[in-house]
Amino acid sequence: MNDISIHPDEIDTSTDAAVEALLQQFEDRPTEGATDTAPAEDATTPGVEPEGTPEAPEPAPAEAVPDDLETEIEVDGQKHRVAVKDLKRLWGQEAALTRKAQETAAARKAAEDATSAMATRLDALVQRARSEYEPFAKVDLFMASREMDPTSFQALRQAMQKAEDNLRFVEREASAVMAEQQAQAQHAYRERAKAALEVLPTLIPEWSSDHYGTLRDYAVTSGFTADEFHNVTDPRLIQLVHKARAYDQAQAKAAAAVTTAKKVPTAPLRPSATAPTTTADTRATDALKRLRSTGSTDDAVAALMGRWAD
Incomplete structure (x- = not known):
């Protein structure tokens, strides 16, 4: 068996090469989740705030108005202080009244439309029955019996009787239907009046x-x-x-x-009172006039005496 001898330097070199190759693979491999797009800050969609941006705070809810709070209102020229709870109650009554009135009006209109349609149909039936009977109403049966053969006269009388019976039936039924509708209308009127009387004292x-x-x-x-x-x-x-x-x-x-308002009376203007002229002043004035005109000693004395009299 051949021994394979490996030099220690070769082991170190092989290990280093393997580690180097492994690192190279990780460096060349694209990072997980990474893309070739532009940087994150450039990829931000215009008008959209990036994640992490704090949102604007929501406005605080308005405080509820307490029911016992009073406010001043004016009704028919008179001022009243009313609690909020009473206004709420009246508003609810007004809303219910409006809704009920609308429902009543809608039901009344539907009933009136149905009544009008039925009356139109009944009138058409009556008019047709009258037009069918009208030719027979002008027939003189006595003359017809003398001029027609018995078979034809008998057929005429049967047709005439049938048309008359049909007319009477249609008129009778139409009258009965109209009378029933009038009774229903009166009943509905009384019900509406009764409902109105329940709310009118409030209004x-x-x-x-x-x-x-x-x-x-x-x-x-x-x-x-x-x-x-x-x-x-x-x-x-x-x-x-x-x-x-x-x-x-x-x-x-x-x-x-405005018409009957009394004007403030104004005091009538009075001529200003003049100081009464005394007899002494008159005498002195007259004496001075005479002195200027005559120059006599007696007139001078008279003028001087008039001054003293003042």
């Missing part, structure tokens, strides 16, 4: 039967008829009439106040 604090009459009279003076106003069951419309009347009353009072 109009001074609501009463007398106040309703006052609003009706105001509506009539504004162009409505009494029947038109009686048919109004929407509480919102009645509230609008109430507000319109209150506004007109306020305007009338303001106009009356």
